Amino acid sequence: xxxxxQSLSQISIQEPLCDTxxxxxxxxxxxxxxxxxxxxxxxxxxxxxxRMGKILKRAVTTSLETLKKGKKGNEIDAxxxxxxxxxxxxxxKFLYSMLDNNETLLTPTYFIQSTHNTISSQIALELKCNNYxxxxxxxxxxxDSALFDAYVQFIxxxxxxxxxxxxxxxxxxxxxxxxxxGYWKQGDVNKEILKQSDSIGSFSGEIASCFFLSNEKNxxxxxxxxxMTILHKPTNERFEESLLSLLKENDLNLYxxxxxxxxxxxxxxxxxxxxxxxxxxxxxxxxxxYKHLFGESFSMSAMGFYxxxxxxxxxxxxxxxxxxxxxxxINPKHIIIYNHFQNQEHSLILLSKC
Amino acid sequence: MVxxxxxxxxxxxxxxxxxxxxxxxxxxxxxxSAIGELKHLKTIHHELPVSEVRLSDEEMISLLxxxxxxxxxxxxxxxxxxxxxxxxxxxxxxxxxxxxxFISGTTVGGMDKNEDYYKEFFQNNSKxxxxxxxxxxxxxxxxxxxxxxxxxxxxxxTACSSAANAVILGANLIKANLVxxxxxxxxxxxxxxxxxxxxxxxxxxxxxCKPFDKDRQGLNLGEGAAYIVLEKESSAKERNVKPxxxxxxxxxxCDAFHQTASSPNGEGAFLSMKRALEDSGLSINDIDxxxxxxxxxxxxxxxEASAIKRVFGENIPYVSSTKSxxxxxxxxxxxxxxxxxxxxxxxNFIPANLNFKTPMEDVxxxxxxxxxxxxxxxHIMTNSFGFGGNDSSCIFSKII
Numbered sequence: 001x002x003x004x005x006q007s008l009s010q011i012s013i014q015e016p017l018c019d020t021x022x023x024x025x026x027x028x029x030x031x032x033x034x035x036x037x038x039x040x041x042x043x044x045x046x047x048x049x050x051r052m053g054k055i056l057k058r059a060v061t062t063s064l065e066t067l068k069k070g071k072k073g074n075e076i077d078a079x080x081x082x083x084x085x086x087x088x089x090x091x092x093k094f095l096y097s098m099l100d101n102n103e104t105l106l107t108p109t110y111f112i113q114s115t116h117n118t119i120s121s122q123i124a125l126e127l128k129c130n131n132y133x134x135x136x137x138x139x140x141x142x143x144d145s146a147l148f149d150a151y152v153q154f155i156x157x158x159x160x161x162x163x164x165x166x167x168x169x170x171x172x173x174x175x176x177x178x179x180x181x182g183y184w185k186q187g188d189v190n191k192e193i194l195k196q197s198d199s200i201g202s203f204s205g206e207i208a209s210c211f212f213l214s215n216e217k218n219x220x221x222x223x224x225x226x227x228m229t230i231l232h233k234p235t236n237e238r239f240e241e242s243l244l245s246l247l248k249e250n251d252l253n254l255y256x257x258x259x260x261x262x263x264x265x266x267x268x269x270x271x272x273x274x275x276x277x278x279x280x281x282x283x284x285x286x287x288x289x290y291k292h293l294f295g296e297s298f299s300m301s302a303m304g305f306y307x308x309x310x311x312x313x314x315x316x317x318x319x320x321x322x323x324x325x326x327x328x329x330i331n332p333k334h335i336i337i338y339n340h341f342q343n344q345e346h347s348l349i350l351l352s353k354c
Numbered sequence: 355m356v357x358x359x360x361x362x363x364x365x366x367x368x369x370x371x372x373x374x375x376x377x378x379x380x381x382x383x384x385x386x387s388a389i390g391e392l393k394h395l396k397t398i399h400h401e402l403p404v405s406e407v408r409l410s411d412e413e414m415i416s417l418l419x420x421x422x423x424x425x426x427x428x429x430x431x432x433x434x435x436x437x438x439x440x441x442x443x444x445x446x447x448x449x450x451x452x453x454x455x456f457i458s459g460t461t462v463g464g465m466d467k468n469e470d471y472y473k474e475f476f477q478n479n480s481k482x483x484x485x486x487x488x489x490x491x492x493x494x495x496x497x498x499x500x501x502x503x504x505x506x507x508x509x510x511x512t513a514c515s516s517a518a519n520a521v522i523l524g525a526n527l528i529k530a531n532l533v534x535x536x537x538x539x540x541x542x543x544x545x546x547x548x549x550x551x552x553x554x555x556x557x558x559x560x561x562x563c564k565p566f567d568k569d570r571q572g573l574n575l576g577e578g579a580a581y582i583v584l585e586k587e588s589s590a591k592e593r594n595v596k597p598x599x600x601x602x603x604x605x606x607x608c609d610a611f612h613q614t615a616s617s618p619n620g621e622g623a624f625l626s627m628k629r630a631l632e633d634s635g636l637s638i639n640d641i642d643x644x645x646x647x648x649x650x651x652x653x654x655x656x657x658e659a660s661a662i663k664r665v666f667g668e669n670i671p672y673v674s675s676t677k678s679x680x681x682x683x684x685x686x687x688x689x690x691x692x693x694x695x696x697x698x699x700x701x702n703f704i705p706a707n708l709n710f711k712t713p714m715e716d717v718x719x720x721x722x723x724x725x726x727x728x729x730x731x732x733h734i735m736t737n738s739f740g741f742g743g744n745d746s747s748c749i750f751s752k753i754i
Contacts, residue, residue, distance in 0.1 A: 079608070084489065084491075085489060086490075086511070091547075094547070094550075094551065095468075095469060095472060095547060098469070098546065098547065099469070099472060099473060102398065103397060103398050103399065103546060104398075106550055106553075106554045107554060108551070108554035108555045108614075111550075111554055112555075112613050112614050112741075113613065114551070115461055115511070115513050115741055115742065116461060116490065116511040116513075117461075117511055117512045117513050117740065117742045117744055118613060118741075118742060120512075120742065120744075121608065121610075121613060121741070121742025121743055121744065122613070122742075124608040124610040124742075124743065125610050125611070125613075125743075127610075128610050129608060129610055130607055130608055130609070130621060130622060130625055131607060131608065132606050132607065132608075133512070133606065133607070133608035133743075133744055134510060134512055134519050134523075134744070135510065135511050135512050135744075136508060136509065136510060136511075137489070137490040137491060137509045137510070137511040138490070138491040138494065138507070138508045138509040139489065139495075141508065142491075145508040145509075148508075149523055149526075152523070152526045152530045152532060153526060155532075156526060156529055158526070173476075176476065177475055177485050178485070180475070180479070180482050180485060181482060181485050229532075230506055230508070231505060231506060232456075232498065232504050232505055232506050232507045233504075234505075238505075298489075344495070
C-alpha cells in the first residue's frame with residue numbers, strides 16, 4: 001500500500017494559494033495575525049460567497065484549488081476535515097444574539113453554519129460528492145486525526161483517494177479568551193523571540209489548507225506518505241517503540257531521516273518536548289519549524305505536513321525553515337513530521353521522496 | 355465467528371431513560387418515554403418538551419467520586435458515567451496491556467458552561483477555568499484522563515451522526531491492526547445554544563414527537579451518552595470477556611444536498627444503508643429491524659422513508675424510531691441507538707415507535723407501534739443522519 005500527496009493548497013498569513021513563502025516568507029511582529037484573503041471570485045460565485053462565513057470561503061477555495069491541481073477525473077472517495085474550533089464566527093454571532101435578546105428574536109442563519117461539520121459538508125456540496133465525509137475536532141491533533149482516518153482507509157483498501165483539509169479561523173473574541181489562558185505571548189513577538197522560546201505562548205495565525213492524496217503514483221505525485229502513528233500520553237518506551245517501528249517498517253534507520261519538521265512555536269513548555277526528542281533520537285538531524293511563519297492554531301500541524309511536502313516538491317529545505325542549522329538541505333529523501341499537543345497527544349508522520 | 359469479525363464486548367448508556375443498560379431496557383420494554391418538561395437547563399423555553407438525564411451535575415459528580423473542585427461540563431459528566439459502565443463490563447482498566455483507542459463524538463462541547471459564563475469571561479477572571487473547556491475535545495480529554503490507559507484518543511464532530519462515525523473509525527482501526535480495542539461512542543448535553551438553534555429552524559415539536567406520523571411536528575431534543583467496546587475475537591478470548599454481538603457492516607456517506615435539509619429521495623441515507631449492507635455481505639432480507647434516525651421532522655422522516663423504500667423495496671423490515679423514548683440525543687444518538695439496537699438484538703424484541711397514529715401521505719411507512727417479541731432477531735440496522743448530510747448506518751448481528 002502506498003499513499004501519495006498529489007497536490008496541496010493553503011490560505012494562511014503568508015501569500016495565499018501559492019508558495020511564495022518558500023523563498024520569500026513574510027515575518028510578523030504581532031500577536032494576532034489574520035489570513036491574507038485571496039480573490040475568491042474565481043472559485044465561488046458572489047451569490048454563494050455572500051452566504052458563506054470566512055472559514056467556509058477559505059475551505060472551499062483551498063479544496064477547489066487542490067483538486068484543480070491534483071485530481072485526474074476520478075471521483076473523490078473521502079472528504080475528511082480537521083477543525084479545532086469550527087465555525088467560530090457564526091457560533092459567536094448566534095451566541096451573542098441569544099444572550100443579548102434573552103433567547104428571543106433569533107434567526108437560524110448563523111446557527112445553520114455554526115456546526116463544525118458545516119465545512120466538510122460545504123465542500124461535499126460544492127463537489128457534489130456523496131462519499132465518505134467526516135470531521136475531526138481534537139485540538140492540536142485535529143489534522144493528524146483526519147489524516148489518520150484517510151491513512152487507515154487506504155490501508156483497508158476502502159478508498160483510492162482522499163481530500164484532507166484543515167481549517168481554523170481566529171476571531172477577536174477567541175483570541176482574547178485564549179489570551180487569558182496563556183496561549184499567546186505577552187509583550188513583543190518576532191522570529192528571534194520565538195526561537196529563544198523562554199516564555200509561554202506563541203502568536204495566533206489562521207489556516208486553511210488542503211491535500212489531495214491518492215494510492216496511484218503519477219507525474220504529479222509530490223512525495224509518499226509511508227506511515228504514521230498517533231499516541232496518547234505514551235510512556236518513553238511506547239514512544240520509542242512507535243518511532244522505531246515506523247522506521248523499521250520502511251527499512252529505515254534514524255540516520256536516514258534528513259529532517260524532522262516540528263511544531264516549535266516559541267512556547268517554552270511546548271518546545272521543550274521537541275528539544276527532548278532531538279536530544280534522545282535526532283541529535284545530528286536538522287529540525288525544521290513552520291509556526292514562526294504561519295502562527296499557532298489548533299489545526300496548524302497541517303502546515304507542518306504542507307511544509308514537508310513542499311520541501312520535496314522543491315527538492316530542498318531552505319535555510320529560513322531550519323531551526324538549528326544554517327545550511328539549506330538539498331534533495332531530502334525522508335522527512336518525519338512530529339507534532340504534539342501539550343505533551344499529551346503525539347503524532348509521527350513519515351514522508352519520502354517518490 | 356470469523357477471525358476478523360469486529361465484536362461488541364461491552365456497552366454503557368445514560369439517557370433520560372435512566373443510567374445503564376437495565377434501566378434503558380426496562381423503559382423500552384414497558385414503553386415508558388423519557389420525554390417531558392425540562393428541569394436542569396436554564397432556558398426560557400419551558401414549552402418545549404425534552405428528554406433530560408434526571409441526574410443533576412452534582413449528583414453525577416458524586417456518583418463518579420470526582421474531585422468537585424475541578425471544572426467540568428455536563429457533556430463530560432454524562433460521558434464519564436456511560437463509559438464507566440462500558441469499561442467495567444469490558445474489564446478494561448488503566449493497566450490493561452492493550453492498545454486501546456477512545457473515540458468520542460460531540461458537537462455542543464462545553465457550550466452549556468460557555469453560554470452561562472461567556473459575558474463574564476470578558477468582564478472578570480472568575481470563570482476563566484472554563485475557557486479551555488468549551489471546545490469539543492475538552493470532554494474527550496477529561497473523560498480519558500479520568501479513566502486512564504488509552505493509547506490513542508480523538509474527537510469526531512459530524513453533528514447528529516458523530517457517535518456513529520466514532521464507531522466506524524474504531525472498527526477500521528481494529529481491522530487495520532492499529533489498535534486492539536476501540537471504545538467508541540458519543541456524549542452530548544442539552545444547551546440553550548442548540549435548543550434555540552433547532553427552535554429557530556422550527557423543527558421542535560411542542561408535544562412528544564411522533565416519528566413517521568402524518569401529523570408529526572418536529573423533534574424533541576434529548577441528552578445522553580453511550581459507548582460500546584469493540585475488539586476482535588482473539589482479544590476478547592485472551593481477556594476472557596464474552597462478546598455480546600458483532601458489528602457486521604457500516605458505511606458513511608454524504609447527502610451533499612443542503613446544510614440542514616435532507617434530499618427528498620434521501621440519496622445520502624439510501625447510500626449509507628446500501629453500502630452498510632454491502633459491507634456486511636448481508637442481503638436486504640436478512641435485516642430484521644431498522645432502528646431509524648426518525649427524528650419526527652417533516653423533512654427527515656419523508657426522506658428517510660423514501661430511502662428505506664429504495665433500499666428494501668416492498669419487503670421493509672420492522673422499523674421504529676426510539677427517539678420517541680430518548681428524544682434526539684444529537685451527537686450521542688449514533689451510540690445511544692446502537693446500544694438500544696444491541697439490547698433489542700440480545701433480548702429479541704423490537705422497540706416501539708411511540709405516538710404514531712396515521713401513516714404519512716407521501717411515503718407510507720408504518721412503524722412498529724407496540725413492543726414486539728420475536729423468537730430470534732439476527733440482524734439490526736441503525737441509522738444516524740446529521741446536519742450537512744453526514745449519513746451513517748451500522749449493522750449489528752448475533753454471533754452464530
